[in-house]
Amino acid sequence: MQHTISVLVENEFGVLARVASLFSGRGFNIDSLSVAPTNEEGLSRMTIVTRGDDNILEQITKQLNKLIDIIKVIDFTDGSAIERELALIKVSAEDESRAEVLRIVDIFRAKIIDVTPKSYTIEATGNPLKIDAILELLRPLGLKELVRTGSVAIGRGAKGWTG
Amino acid sequence: MKMNGARIMLECLKKEGVDTVFGYPGGTVINIYDELYNFKEIRHILPRHEQAGVHAADGYARATGKVGVAFATSGPGATNTVTGIATAYMDSIPLVIVTGQVPTALIGNDAFQEADIIGITRSCTKHNFLVRDVKDLATIMKKAFYIARSGRPGPVLVDLPKDVQIAQTEFIYPETIEIRGYKPNLIGHPKQVEKAVDLLLTSRKPVIYVGGGVVLGNAAEGLTSLARKLSIPVTTTLMGLGSFPENDSLSLGMLGMHGAYCANMAMTHSDMIIAVGARFDDRVTGKIATFAPHAKIIHIDVDPTSIKKNVRVDLPIVGDVKDVLTKMIKQADKNKEKVAEFKDALVGWHEDIAGWKSKHPISYKQSSTVIKPQFVIQKLRELSDDDAIIATDVGQHQMWTAQFFEFNKPRTLLSSGGLGTMGYGLPAALGAQVAFPQRQVITICGDGGVQMNIQEMATLVQNRLPVKIVILNNNFLGMVRQWQELFFDKRYSQTCMEMPIDFIKLAEAYGAKGFSTSKPSEVEKVIMQGFKEPGPVIMEFKIAREEKVLPMVPAGASLNEMVLNA
Numbered sequence: 001m002q003h004t005i006s007v008l009v010e011n012e013f014g015v016l017a018r019v020a021s022l023f024s025g026r027g028f029n030i031d032s033l034s035v036a037p038t039n040e041e042g043l044s045r046m047t048i049v050t051r052g053d054d055n056i057l058e059q060i061t062k063q064l065n066k067l068i069d070i071i072k073v074i075d076f077t078d079g080s081a082i083e084r085e086l087a088l089i090k091v092s093a094e095d096e097s098r099a100e101v102l103r104i105v106d107i108f109r110a111k112i113i114d115v116t117p118k119s120y121t122i123e124a125t126g127n128p129l130k131i132d133a134i135l136e137l138l139r140p141l142g143l144k145e146l147v148r149t150g151s152v153a154i155g156r157g158a159k160g161w162t163g
Numbered sequence: 164m165k166m167n168g169a170r171i172m173l174e175c176l177k178k179e180g181v182d183t184v185f186g187y188p189g190g191t192v193i194n195i196y197d198e199l200y201n202f203k204e205i206r207h208i209l210p211r212h213e214q215a216g217v218h219a220a221d222g223y224a225r226a227t228g229k230v231g232v233a234f235a236t237s238g239p240g241a242t243n244t245v246t247g248i249a250t251a252y253m254d255s256i257p258l259v260i261v262t263g264q265v266p267t268a269l270i271g272n273d274a275f276q277e278a279d280i281i282g283i284t285r286s287c288t289k290h291n292f293l294v295r296d297v298k299d300l301a302t303i304m305k306k307a308f309y310i311a312r313s314g315r316p317g318p319v320l321v322d323l324p325k326d327v328q329i330a331q332t333e334f335i336y337p338e339t340i341e342i343r344g345y346k347p348n349l350i351g352h353p354k355q356v357e358k359a360v361d362l363l364l365t366s367r368k369p370v371i372y373v374g375g376g377v378v379l380g381n382a383a384e385g386l387t388s389l390a391r392k393l394s395i396p397v398t399t400t401l402m403g404l405g406s407f408p409e410n411d412s413l414s415l416g417m418l419g420m421h422g423a424y425c426a427n428m429a430m431t432h433s434d435m436i437i438a439v440g441a442r443f444d445d446r447v448t449g450k451i452a453t454f455a456p457h458a459k460i461i462h463i464d465v466d467p468t469s470i471k472k473n474v475r476v477d478l479p480i481v482g483d484v485k486d487v488l489t490k491m492i493k494q495a496d497k498n499k500e501k502v503a504e505f506k507d508a509l510v511g512w513h514e515d516i517a518g519w520k521s522k523h524p525i526s527y528k529q530s531s532t533v534i535k536p537q538f539v540i541q542k543l544r545e546l547s548d549d550d551a552i553i554a555t556d557v558g559q560h561q562m563w564t565a566q567f568f569e570f571n572k573p574r575t576l577l578s579s580g581g582l583g584t585m586g587y588g589l590p591a592a593l594g595a596q597v598a599f600p601q602r603q604v605i606t607i608c609g610d611g612g613v614q615m616n617i618q619e620m621a622t623l624v625q626n627r628l629p630v631k632i633v634i635l636n637n638n639f640l641g642m643v644r645q646w647q648e649l650f651f652d653k654r655y656s657q658t659c660m661e662m663p664i665d666f667i668k669l670a671e672a673y674g675a676k677g678f679s680t681s682k683p684s685e686v687e688k689v690i691m692q693g694f695k696e697p698g699p700v701i702m703e704f705k706i707a708r709e710e711k712v713l714p715m716v717p718a719g720a721s722l723n724e725m726v727l728n729a
Contacts (some may be wrong), residue, residue, distance in 0.1 A: 010344060013293065018285060025286045055471065062468040068290040068310060071344040163343065 007046040008072040032150030081153040089122040092142030168297040169194040169328040175304035185216040189236020191263030194328040211618035215590035217247025222591030230257045237263045238276030249287040253581025257316035266326040289317030297330040314347025315466040351482030360494040366435030375402025376440015383573040385488035398426040402580040408571040419447040421562040424523035427722040433458045443473040453721040536706045540567040551603040556588035556612030559641035562712040586615025596628040610636040620673035623699040670701040681705035
């Protein structure tokens with residue numbers, strides 16, 4: 001089962017490498033990983049999308065907690081968090097397909113951020129499943145390039161999660 | 164007072180109570196060695212290889228319980244420490260390793276003797292630090308020692324660039340340290356302890372399974388009194404040997420692949436396993452699916468990741484084993500009646516165990532013509548001091564030592580259990596002898612492993628360290644040969660050493676004494692001669708070449724499927 005894990009880390013030299021080598025060294029999967037500083041000074045937040053059964057997930061969270069530079073680990077189980085991802089998509093758009101791309105962009109509330117006579121570049125945000133859906137519709141039209149950020153997640157409700 | 168980084172590092176060691184360092188100089192640590200020249204509070208031991216330096220610091224740490232400290236230069240010096248660090252990491256030994264690094268401005272430029280030792284050791288240290296500003300150095304050293312010795316101990320590496328060693332700042336050593344992301348849970352939850360004792364008292368076939376955590380946590384005394392109070396049989400891992408006296412009638416000896424028949428049968432038939440500071444390693448459990456099929460498991464460990472990693476656990480207690488055991492004893496004392504009933508109900512279980520013990524005790528066939536290695540180990544126990552420290556290498560002799568040398572005190576066996584590092588024994592013995600100049604320190608090695616760090620003979624002689632080196636010489640890489648015999652149709656691929664070594668001459672070349680024999684009747688004489696010598700000695704025993712370590716649970720088999728004679 002896929003899990004989204006949020007990790008609060010010291011913004012230290014090499015912390016990303018520590019997390020990455022923990023996953024590779026112990027044979028855990030990373031489906032996506034994103035990291036950037038938070039509002040608290042010296043702290044960064046990673047969102048890791050991983051998969052495994054309950055035992056593996058328990059090991060992953062425990063092993064992450066064991067790293068000295070990691071302050072907190074949360075496994076967002078279904079529904080407790082809002083997930084978003086951003087994708088930049090370059091798609092072929094000539095003749096009649098130009099209108100079709102625009103229609104799809106409109107339906108998904110995405111944006112055109114670059115245009116040429118032969119292509120559109122699209123910015124789409126949303127739940128990763130929504131990104132998958134827009135890609136499925138655009139793929140037959142000729143997908144030239146795709147960049148996804150990986151998920152970021154934040155817990156629902158009024159409480160802020162801090163270090 | 165302002166001082167340079169090199170001096171600050173040494174002052175930090177002093178503040179941490181370090182009086183001994185094992186280290187090897189080089190270009191990027193020359194400033195440290197220059198400061199050391201007049202720094203009288205620290206004794207520096209010069210090994211002949213950086214790997215041995217770290218093993219020596221490790222042996223020193225295991226024997227004393229203190230943090231071992233090693234220095235090495237950048238590049239090859241640093242990479243040579245890696246096996247030593249990984250060895251300590253796998254067995255949770257507290258070390259601080261200080262490596263030199265090229266100046267910060269050159270890092271990443273493939274400078275002369277540059278290696279990314281932070282990257283290289285990331286997965287075999289508990290933590291590591293690159294010091295980029297001399298102002299951070301004292302705090303980092305404080306953190307390094309705190310991390311190394313607290314919680315589940317382990318090695319910490321501090322990489323110190325040359326320019327940081329030269330830069331000057333005010334030396335202020337922090338009194339306390341706060342690390343947001345590191346708060347080991349040392350206090351066992353009282354409710355869990357209560358539940359554990361209740362659960363334990365419902366069992367009828369309990370076994371206490373002890374690992375190295377009890378030695379590291381200085382909890383041998385608590386463990387022994389709990390086991391005796393409740394009259395529960397105790398089996399230990401290789402790392403746990405010494406934490407419970409093997410001459411006690413409750414002792415089952417070592418369990419696992421080369422463990423005692425009674426220990427493995429007890430685990431298989433048990434209805435309650437109390438695991439203390441052990442991690443259910445594959446060499447202990449055999450086939451996981453059939454491991455202890457009838458047992459509920461109580462698992463006590465300071466490291467939460469050890470719990471439920473390999474086996475299901477019914478009742479986990481995260482905490483310092485000494486704290487938890489003390490609480491368990493108190494809890495048992497509150498339930499005197501229940502405890503008395505519990506002990507009465509164990510009679511049948513003790514009979515089962517006595518039956519297994521007498522059915523297949525750890526044994527070997529003595530010979531009058533050729534030296535049996537097990538006989539040498541038994542003689543060593545008989546003739547050595549009670550508090551002798553034994554360091555082993557890795558292989559057959561290590562298992563024979565575990566089986567036949569009776570360990571009754573903690574910190575008397577130094578052995579590379581997790582990583583299984585050949586070449587560990589001699590330098591580890593060196594480190595232990597530095598810590599305890601008056602005690603008898605013996606390293607038991609094979610002819611393979613001893614040659615992996617044989618250069619340390621020079622360090623022994625130079626420092627007048629009277630380590631007794633016992634070599635069980637079968638002219639084979641015996642453990643691999645044994646596997647080849649049993650599982651590969653006796654195809655002895657590259658395990659015969661072919662060329663015999665004259666170990667007497669070798670000892671003499673280093674200025675030590677050497678004795679050798681191939682006769683069973685001379686074993687005792689050689690040991691006595693060796694022990695009598697005031698300096699380091701090699702005692703070589705040319706043993707039965709194809710003797711096997713038995714019993715044995717073949718890899719992947721269940722604990723009760725032991726090969727007893729092959």
